[in-house]
Amino acid sequence: MLRHAGHIFLRLAMTGVGIVTVAFFLMRALPGDPAATMLGDFATVESIATLRAKLGLDEPVWWQYLLFLRHAASGNLGSSVVTGQPALVEVFASLPPSAALALSGMAIAIALGLPLGIVSAVRQGSWTDMIVMVVALAGISFPVFWIGLASILVFAHWIPMFPALGASNATNWLTQLYHLVLPATVLGISVAAYIARLTRSAMLEVLSQDYIRVALAMGVPRRRVIGKLALRNALVPILAVIGVTFAWSFGNAILIEAVFSRPGLGSMLLKAILARDYQLVQAGVLVLASAVVVINTVLDLAYGIIDPRLRAL
Amino acid sequence: MSEQLEIDDAIGTLDADGIRREKRGRRAATIRRFTSHPSLVVGTVVLLALIAVALLAPSIAPYSPTRTSLVNTLAPASWAHPLGTDQFGRDVLSRLIHGTRVSLLVAFWVAAISLSVGTVVGAIAGFTGGWVDRIIVLFNDILMAFPGFLLALAIVAARGSSLDSIILAVSIAYAPRVAAVMRSVALTIRPRPFVEASRAIGLTPTQILLRHVVPNSLPPVIVVATVSAASAILAEAGLSFLGLGVKPPTPTWGNIIADGQTAITTNPLISISAGLCIAAMVVALNLIGDGLRDALDPQMRRQTARLL
Numbered sequence: 033m034l035r036h037a038g039h040i041f042l043r044l045a046m047t048g049v050g051i052v053t054v055a056f057f058l059m060r061a062l063p064g065d066p067a068a069t070m071l072g073d074f075a076t077v078e079s080i081a082t083l084r085a086k087l088g089l090d091e092p093v094w095w096q097y098l099l100f101l102r103h104a105a106s107g108n109l110g111s112s113v114v115t116g117q118p119a120l121v122e123v124f125a126s127l128p129p130s131a132a133l134a135l136s137g138m139a140i141a142i143a144l145g146l147p148l149g150i151v152s153a154v155r156q157g158s159w160t161d162m163i164v165m166v167v168a169l170a171g172i173s174f175p176v177f178w179i180g181l182a183s184i185l186v187f188a189h190w191i192p193m194f195p196a197l198g199a200s201n202a203t204n205w206l207t208q209l210y211h212l213v214l215p216a217t218v219l220g221i222s223v224a225a226y227i228a229r230l231t232r233s234a235m236l237e238v239l240s241q242d243y244i245r246v247a248l249a250m251g252v253p254r255r256r257v258i259g260k261l262a263l264r265n266a267l268v269p270i271l272a273v274i275g276v277t278f279a280w281s282f283g284n285a286i287l288i289e290a291v292f293s294r295p296g297l298g299s300m301l302l303k304a305i306l307a308r309d310y311q312l313v314q315a316g317v318l319v320l321a322s323a324v325v326v327i328n329t330v331l332d333l334a335y336g337i338i339d340p341r342l343r344a345l
Numbered sequence: 346m347s348e349q350l351e352i353d354d355a356i357g358t359l360d361a362d363g364i365r366r367e368k369r370g371r372r373a374a375t376i377r378r379f380t381s382h383p384s385l386v387v388g389t390v391v392l393l394a395l396i397a398v399a400l401l402a403p404s405i406a407p408y409s410p411t412r413t414s415l416v417n418t419l420a421p422a423s424w425a426h427p428l429g430t431d432q433f434g435r436d437v438l439s440r441l442i443h444g445t446r447v448s449l450l451v452a453f454w455v456a457a458i459s460l461s462v463g464t465v466v467g468a469i470a471g472f473t474g475g476w477v478d479r480i481i482v483l484f485n486d487i488l489m490a491f492p493g494f495l496l497a498l499a500i501v502a503a504r505g506s507s508l509d510s511i512i513l514a515v516s517i518a519y520a521p522r523v524a525a526v527m528r529s530v531a532l533t534i535r536p537r538p539f540v541e542a543s544r545a546i547g548l549t550p551t552q553i554l555l556r557h558v559v560p561n562s563l564p565p566v567i568v569v570a571t572v573s574a575a576s577a578i579l580a581e582a583g584l585s586f587l588g589l590g591v592k593p594p595t596p597t598w599g600n601i602i603a604d605g606q607t608a609i610t611t612n613p614l615i616s617i618s619a620g621l622c623i624a625a626m627v628v629a630l631n632l633i634g635d636g637l638r639d640a641l642d643p644q645m646r647r648q649t650a651r652l653l
Contacts, residue, residue: 043486050487058496059503169635173575173627175582178602178620181609189610283494287583291606302587305502317499321491328490 036336044329051321052104056097059314109318110311112304119315123297127319130296133215134278134285140220141227141281142274148224149231149270153239154258164228171225176284180218180291187214197293215292223281227273234269238262268339275331279324385636391629399445406439411594419612428618431604437615440596441622447508447585447597448578448626454512455577459520460570466520467527467566468558472535472550482528485521493518497580498589506589515580519573526569530562564641571634575627582623598623 067083068075084090088099103109109119148168152161188196194214238244239262247257286298293299297316304312398405414434422429428437470481488496493515500514534540534557543553584590585599593600598619605615 043483046483047487047490050483051490054487054491055499058499169628169631170624173631174620174624175579175586175599175602177583177586178616178623181602181606181616182620185609185613279490279492283492283583286494286498287586290587301498305498305589310502313499313502317491317495320495324492325490 037333040329040332044325047325048322049101051318051325052101053097055314055318055321056100058317059310104318109315112312113309114304114307114312119311120319122300122312123315123319126295126297126300129294130285130289130298132212133219133288133294133296134281136212136216137219137223137285137288138274138278138281140216141223141277144220145224145227146231146270149228150235150258150263150266152228153232153235156236165232168225168228171222172229174222175287176218176222177287177291179222180215180288183214183218184291215288215294219281219284219288222284223277226277226280230273230276231266231270234273235262235266237269238266241265264338268335271331271334271338275328278327282320282324384632385640388629388632388636391625392633395445395626395629396449398442399449402443402446406436406442408436408439410435410440410443410596412436419608421612422614428614429612431601431612431615432608435594437601437618440601441598441619444596444598444601444619444622445626447591447595448581448623450508451512451515451581452574452578452626452630455515455519456570456574458512458516459523459573460566462516463520463523463570464527464559464563464566467524468531468554468562470524471528471531472554472558474535478528481524485524485528488517488521489525491518493576494580494583497584498587501584501589506584506592508591511581511584511590515577518580519576522573523566523569527562527566530565531558534558534561564637568634568638568641571630571637575630575634578623578627578630 067080067087067089081090088096091099107120111118112122115122148164152158152164155161184196187194195211197211239258244257244262247261248254252261285296286301288294289296289298290302297320301313301316304310304316412435414430417426417430417434418432420426420430420434426436426438428441430436431440466481466485470478470485491499496518497511497514500517501510504510504513540553540557543557548556581590581597582599582602585597586603588600588603590599591597601619602616602623605612605617605619609616
């Protein structure tokens, strides 16, 4: 178990350095000059050169990279060109509404997707399975922002049950929650479709194993075979599925924030991109990727607890 | 005595269950005959139809997709404009027809790039093993830690928005996924006897890779590439919706939805029809992916169906 944890933390450290590296080269070594991009179409050669010097872009790339690594290690990801605030401070300030959206969305997605995926695997080929799979296919195929727009049209305009705006200035948490219902449900449904599909195939994989056949042949009741044997064995792949969908739901949350004009990391990133405030974009991307890595590490540790066989690895 | 009873009881339930299973199995087989392979057929037909629309766009579209008409803005559906016009008076149907091109281009290039890069990288990792494999896996894990859409967003932010940026961005996001699948398949192929035999008769690793590993692992990799193409379309639509996609006035399904957003209560048809187009193409690709997966792995499906 300790070895398992040790490996996981070693990988966490390497991945951490890795995502900082990717975030750096993403912004700087790709074709295209960030300084020119930041200044827009009407920039002069001199103004670009000045900005390049100011951002340290005229230094050799490897030196910039080392500096960036050192700064990142001490939690300094540069500062916003627009507000002058440290980029990390801006990112964390915009995080709470996004976290609320992503977490409530994931909660809905898991509560909806897991049971539906399990049921449709157990009743493979039945009408229930057919209906769940058709709905899930639609769920992963419609763009999430379109589902959001459609839900605004139906549940805010035609049947005015919920507000079209995904946030309010009220400090009352109940009002905040009321505004969150529609966006969180839309996010939840889109991710639930994905979870249901992957859960179904993970479950089918387990159900086709010989020990399930043996248990059934021995007369162990179906309910127990599914509940005890199959589900426990399918838990690791299902957790892996949920880990993958976290990354996915962060991406979707950005679009949902745009549709519902909700404040948060997504709208902050968008504003930063349009203002060509690329230090801020870099910090935002890094924070989200780190969140994904941390979540997956926690899940990796959980696998060890659920499945003793993995501890030996 | 009680033991005997228990066994009898067990046989009894087994029989009843067996009959029920048999019935369900037959029904499942019938349903499957109409779903799994037809899904491949339906997906392919829809995709081909969309390709035809994209190729013939200028001749099918009733108007130019960029022709504005300030006297006829946000017109409701009519015979002249079956889906109405947008806030610049442009014909929505013509814009949708031309929008097919961007989506298909993105899907095609992302599938092609992630398939070729992912296959090569994944095959090298899985087949060579050792340090090469570890480095590639680590690099892959790092790229996959970035939410795909976010990675695309960042790349487009750094490079400026253009069709090339979008294709590059989405490919960087999805090639690692293809590589991961390719690697795991290569790992299962490596210890197979025919690989050992080829090594014994003196084929070089490159020859074995090209002649045995790649062809044998292509089917599951193609499934992943299909799914990447579907994700690419959604990602492009998302970027266009946020105003970071192909520059207007070039119509894309994503920017048509964004254009329609402002008029969602009065002219919902604009956004709704564009969303349906996106869904049609993505469903088609997903159906092809699902159909291929089922067609390639019929053993497991049938076994499970018989069992439960």
